Amino acid sequence: MxxxxxxxxxxxxxxxxxxxxxxxxxxxxxxxxxxxxxxxxxxxxxxxxxxxxxxxxxxxxxxxxxxxxxxxxxxxxxxxxxxxxxxxxxxxxxxxxxxxxxxxxxxxxxxxxxxxxxxxxxxxxxxxxxxxxxxxxxxxxxxxxxxxxxxxxxSNVWTVTLLDPDYPARLDGLAGPPPVLFGQGDPAVLHAPAMVAIVGTRRASPAGRFEASRAAATLVAGGVVVVSGLAVGIDGAAHAASVEGGGTTVAVIGSGHRRPGPRAHAGLVRRILERGAVIGELPPMARATHGTYPRRNRLIAALADAVVVIEAPVRSGALITARLAMEQGVPVYAAAGIGTSPLAAGCRALLSECTARPFDGIAALSADLGWSGPAASRPTDPAAPAADEAVAGGPLGGPERDVAAILAGGPATFDDVLARTGGAPGEVAAVLTLLQLRGLVRSVGPLYLPAGRLLVEPP
Amino acid sequence: MLATLITAVVDGLEGALVRVEVDVAPGLPVTQIVGLPDAALSEARERVRGAIRNTGYAYPQGRVTVNLAPAGRRKHGAAYDVAIAVGIMVASGEVVASGGDWALLGELSLTGEIHPVAGVLPMVHTLRRAGARRVGVPAANAAEASLVDGIEVVPLAGLDDAARLVAGPRGRRAARARRAPPVAVSGVLRDTAASDAPLVREDARVDLVEVHGQAAARWALEIALAGGHSLLLVGPPGAGKTLLARTIPGLLPPLDEREALEVTVVASVAGLLGPGDGLRRARPFRAPHHTASYAALVGGGPRLAPGEVSLAHEGVLFLDELAEFDRDVLEALRQPLEEGSVVIARAQGAVRFPAEVQLVAAMNPCPCGYFGDLERPCTCRPGEPERYVRRVSGALLDRLDLRVEMPRIRPADLLLGPEPEGTAAVAPRIAEARVRASRRNDGRLNARLSGRETVERCRLSSDGRELLATVAARRSLSARGIHRVLRVARTIADLACRDVVTPGDLLAAADLRDPAAPETAGLAA
Structure with missing residues (x-):
């Protein structure tokens, strides 16, 4: 040749x-x-x-x-x-x-x-x-x-090749697109009109996970398909928040489908496959090696209309994805992270070099990309988000709404909630449990974080 | 000439009678102790010889044989010194025994002074049961010995006092000239054990007012102490886990009569009672270091001493840095925690030590300590925090009732937060809740209720039952987990002086996490 x-x-x-x-x-x-x-x-x-x-x-x-x-x-x-x-x-x-x-x-x-x-x-x-x-x-x-x-x-794995008419057009922009894509789940989601990638460090802080969850929940609520890499940390948080929000998400893996991502994510993979897809360019039995993850990153960048980087240290795979995205002309957004955390140093570098725009919710992103309104028909999965209504049903009571409003602003400790509501510890604990039963709050270590609907909209 | 006396030995927490037989016969001047003595006891020969001579009596010239009966029982320690010395003095005619139901305990120094020994309380108890009317004990042990009713306690300062006790008012004492007092080369020192202001206090108590922030942990501690629930504090370094634990002694109500006696017996056997210490009223708070050995924690060792878990009987055993403890040592804690006692089996028989303890433990969430911190990154590799928690045996975590996460303390909490409640405000609430619970539960705390009793004593409204079912389904609670939530809810209601457990109590109880539940459950994120 x-x-x-x-x-x-x-x-x-x-x-x-x-x-x-x-x-x-x-x-x-x-x-x-x-x-x-x-x-x-x-x-x-x-x-x-x-x-x-x-x-x-x-x-x-x-x-x-x-x-x-x-x-x-x-x-x-x-x-x-x-x-x-x-x-x-x-x-x-x-x-x-x-x-x-x-x-x-x-x-x-x-x-x-x-x-x-x-x-x-x-x-x-x-x-x-x-x-x-x-x-x-x-x-x-x-x-x-x-x-x-x-x-x-x-292995229940389908394939789509460059010879096929339904090869994802989004990968056309790649220099050297994978000739054969292996996948599980719904191949049609690769043709979704709006896809945004959320990437970040594997060693995410709770604040970073929260940012990723909120970004993903907001995006899927707007009908956007969330793309990520199925790693622990930010990737996992983005996928989990997407499926919990009843949305569609695509995991691009750097290994074969027999071992998609870390073992801890086996349950997450099942949830992703209910509506989304897990794809990769390696055959099912292939093992991940040093080079497979950066190659996977170019697929993430190519599939997405925009890449949101949340918590990336200076040397991280997420920054590789961001660089690849920029090379392909895909806009990159970065979340600034909290304070001076070294976890977000890469994000700050992206922002200070003006190669990335600050991530400020879906509205700004939609405007940048020229999307009008919800990018696609809003996915209303009747099964997924409604489960929280089962407990005590109905609208939130007064104290619950107060606590929910506090947590909608971001993660908080028990002390924070207590100080801002002024209740007795037992009452606050009861309200927090109730909100957890409704799926609006989850606890991680000493933190209570918004979840479900609360990620997207205040009560 | 032959002399026979009675003394006692400690076996586990019980005393056992030992007969001291002394035979002085003509022959080479040799002293021999027979009857399975250990090294300390074999050395009693020299102590006894010195003490007798330095008190002003004559040590017999002939062959002295001391037999400790029953001969088959292994004997250790120095508590027989006084009995052996007096036996020799009687057998050699230096002292004429007046007869009577007396017994002797104590260790001798070469000067003839009598030093305190461990386990006086159970030994005196045994002697009284055996029919002794008077017992001579080291003066420093007199307070603990006098806890036993029905026996006259004679405090002994020196060998002379013992001789006087044996000879009685009519007895003849050898009228030998007392030797010159010993020359104190290094000046006269008071016995450090007798000094009343120790340099390092055993437990530095902390008032709850010193614990800023940490509302969740303070609340959980109040519940734990009110209900006897075991508690796991998880938090980064500097969160105040140890400080919070140090408030426990001040928050616990004093022991009642029965408990006090048991606690004092254990302390006596362990040699922890200071001079003049009588009944222990304060609940024990033991905080062994994480390098503690199996024997130190559970009990045993060559002398079958009670371990920390028994020393904390009726009190709190605090294990700081739980994950750093040797796994096997923690495993060994399971049986005492389940059964409330430790059985240490030996070839010569088993010994049972009481161990009704409330366990409070503290640990970091991960090796670096910052897993779950909102801002500070955890520097552990992915998966390492989970492995760290798993280092603590799941079976032990299963025995813990409550888990509370403590965030890193922020400067604002220290400087700007409101003045927190102090011990003086919280302790009465805890005491009252304990009284309510024990009145309802036939003298037990809520944590000691069985599963069936728990359901009986925590009558729920139909709302409450429905709610509990929902919580159980959402959290995939086992039967044990449901009972745990119920018991804790019962305590929350007790603290609020309510007879009925409300749905609110249940919800509040459910917010305190199950220590055995994996931290990352439902946390794919």
Missing amino acids: LGVGPLGPLGPARAPVPVGGAPITGTDGRPERPAGPVRGEPPSTVPGAGGGPGGGTGAGRGRRASRGPRDLAEERQAWVVLATVEGVGERTLQGLIATHGSARRALWLAAGGRLGRRLAAEADRRAVPLAARTVAAIEQVARDPGAALASLRD
Whole structure:
């Protein structure tokens, strides 16, 4: 390969076609998307249709891929099969297609043990030969591609490829979009009209978690899909507040779906999947490594219309996401954090360098982005937020409203509440319990924090 | 010539009779003590010889054999010194015993002075039961010995006093010239144990007025002390956990007669009663350091001494830095906390020490101490705070009734906050609530109610029952958790002088967290 298309290296439009079939390319150098019926809906794989090139005739020399829907389905499937191989990422897949003409042909060669380690050179990179280990892994998968597809199905993971018409358009802006996305949950949420990412440190302070919760709750109440990375800390707080607010949230993970995020978030993942999605570019069995999280961050930045950074120390993954977002032209907002906390030093740096705007609620953000009113139809999930009405039902009584009003302003200790209401400790404790039973308040350590509706609007 | 006397030994909290038999026979001048003595007791030979000579009596020239019966019982300590010395003096004819139902206790110094010993109270009690009418005890132990009715206590300052007690008014005392008084090379020192102003006070009491802010913790402490509920204080360094705990002695009501005697017996056996100390009236407050060993906390050791958990009997055992305690040591606390007593089994039999304690513990929320602080970042790695709490055995956390989180204290609370209530205001409320509870519960505090009794004694309105069901469902409470909430609500009602537990009491009780519940439950955020 000598040249790379302007929008993505995957379509070798100007490359001399090597031996083997030409890849499916569009006029702009990107893989062409067929206009036919939507493919790739879960489960997106066509069972039993794997294997080498359709009707493979000998070496397939000089044979050009036909452009029928059947061939496209098979090529798509070959992409997925190759993407499940450990060690085959975006670059390797692209190299294989460029070298052998199509994924199908590469897979077919591999099945016969004739794949070879050589990859065609690209203009901007040295031709890196495949690792022997990778070749062996490809050959193993190629001999039984059905097993790889079945394993995907068993993990309840769907895939969407660059060949599919429903590949998220938001990722088009990326240099090097993942050729195959793996996901669980509802793939349609990736096409939501309004998506905002909330990112921050894993070592979040309660104040930071609260900021993240409030931002997420406000955004989902406005119909915005909240995107984050499923890590502990700010990410977790954003996802949790989104699902608790009855909203939709997308978790972009840096590992495979078998181990999505920290173990403590297993329950959170289930809640996210009720309405949202968990996506990533690694096959289900892949383990997270040092490099997978920064790569995950570029997807977060690309998916979002805006990135809100909450509590980021000077060196943190959240700042990487912010930088990637700025490179992609996605506006970045930063929450200043409390006082001089070192946890928010990165946010303050973003603000002082004027690369980020201060985050000041959804209204300002909507105006900046040109959204009018709620960005989408407000998600009214009858099951989610109404649960708190079950206890003692009805409107809040006087003392409860007073305490709720105090907490709507932010986290407070028992002493703070006591001092501001002037009640007896027992009465204040009773009111706080009542508000917790209603899901309006939660306690973390010595702090009482607003939750549920109270995050979004004062009582 | 043979002489036989009665003395006693401490075994657990009970005394046991020991007969001292002394035989003085012609032969080489050798003194031998038989009957399973330990090292301190074997050394009694030298103390006794010096004391007799320096008091002005003659030590026999022949072969002296001292037998301590029953021979099978292992004997330790120096409490037999006086009995052995007097036995030798009688056997050698230096003193003529007048007969009578007397017994002797005490340790000798070479000058012939008699020093206090541990466990006098149970020993005197045993001697009286055995029929003794008069008992000579070290003068410093006289106050505790006189707690036993029906026996005449004769305070002994020196060996001479003991001889006088034995010889009686008609007895003949050897008329030997008393030797010159000992030359005090380093000047005359008063015994430090006898000085009435110790350099370091055992428990520095703090008035509640000194605890600023921390309204939740003050409230929780009041409930805990009123109901006997065990309490866990969680907070960063400097939150005032230890300061708050130091207010406990002042907040607790005094012991009643029965409790006082038990507490005094334990203190006596542990050798904690000072000279002239009589009945202990104040509730014990013990705060062992977290490096405490198993034997120090639970009891045992070579001499079967009561541990801290027994020394805190009828009082409060305060474990500061709970997570720093050795896990096995904390595990060993479970049985005493559940049963109210410690049984230490030995090859020679088991000993039971009482341990009806209220546990108050304090710990940091995480190794760095700042987990959950609103502003100050916790520098622990993710997951480390959870692991830190898990270091404390779940079974022990399960035994704790209340958990209260204490925030870092802010300067404004110290300087600008209102003057908090002092001990003088809070202590009477606690005492009154305890009286109410114990009147209703046949003398027990609310924390000691069984599950069935709890439900019986906390009659709820239908509103209250419905509310409790909701709380239980929301918090996924176990039966134990429901009873815990009920007991605490009962105490809150007692503090408010109410016979009925209101829904408000239940809600307030539910705000005090269950120590065994994971901190991050419902906290995916």
